[in-house]
Amino acid sequence: MSEWPDGLTLGPIREWPGELTPAGRRERSKFKTAGYDGYSRRSTPLSNTLEILDRELRMIGAKNAEMLVAIAPQDFRQDGKPRAQAKAEHPGVILSFDSRHGALSYPCDTFTTWQDNLRAIALSLEKLRAVDRYGVTTRGEQYRGFLALEAPTPTFAGFATVSAAELFIMDLLGDADLDGMGPRAVMRAAKRTAHPDTGGSAELFQKVLAAEELLS
Known part of the structure; x- marks a missing residue:
């Protein structure tokens, strides 16, 4: 069973920021394991993505973290998590949270499933944090392009x-x-x-x- 990060609130997307990527231009998963399922490599499990996401949210000191996905409200369980068989209207995901760098927001609909788009966000957070290791940034400049716009x-x-x-x-x-x-x-x-x-x-x-x- 996948363990979602503590303090992460999930909910349905109300409005996508900008235009969605056309379905024909979305990419199939790049995220595979070393194991094979028949002739193709297995997709990385959601549990692994959630481990990365949990670590990166903690490392950046995230507060009020929220993940929005295009799943209907009735397809969320009472604990706020999506049902196992829930179908998304589109694969876009928006991850938003408050941090010492300000309110940050990461929308992604590059891939054909919301699980892959969430993984892309988690891995991006990991790479952005890695920039700090070499002392090139001192005030979180690498996060400026993801500052969240206040919703009306x-x-x-x-x-x-x-x-x-x-x-x-x-x-x-x-x-x-x-x-x-x-x-x-x-x-x-x-x-x-x-x-x-x-x-x-x-x-x-x-x-x-x-x-x-x-x-x-």
Whole structure:
């Protein structure tokens, strides 16, 4: 079973930054193992990618890490991870997080699967960190091209303010006992309530994810 990095939030992509790569121009996986499956080399497992990603996020001191993938809200489990058989509308992935270099964002849809695009991002983070080994950069200059653009307020499912998002979550949870619960636990409870598998709906779950992004 793949172990996702601690603190990494997953969710559906709401809007791709710019234009998607045409399907005919996407590349097949370059990421293979030494083993063979019949006549072709096996693809690198997702678990290996997640190990690299976990290490690189820790090394850069990432906070509020979020991975967005084009999977429908109802195809995420209650713990926020995608279902094993979930199908993505397109293979693009966006990894964003706060760091000592600022808020960074890495969109990638070069390859034909979201797993390969996530691996490309993880390996890129590894190579960018390697630049520091030789003392050429002193202020994280290699990360400047990935500084995240602030999203306009209307993208947060209609929440104009943080207070509006907080009120939505409180109204959703109603009479639930929230005493002693931290913010992460409250959001987990909200996602359980809104999830289609527990009586919610895809639209309601999407709105909870938007509220979580704004509140974070």
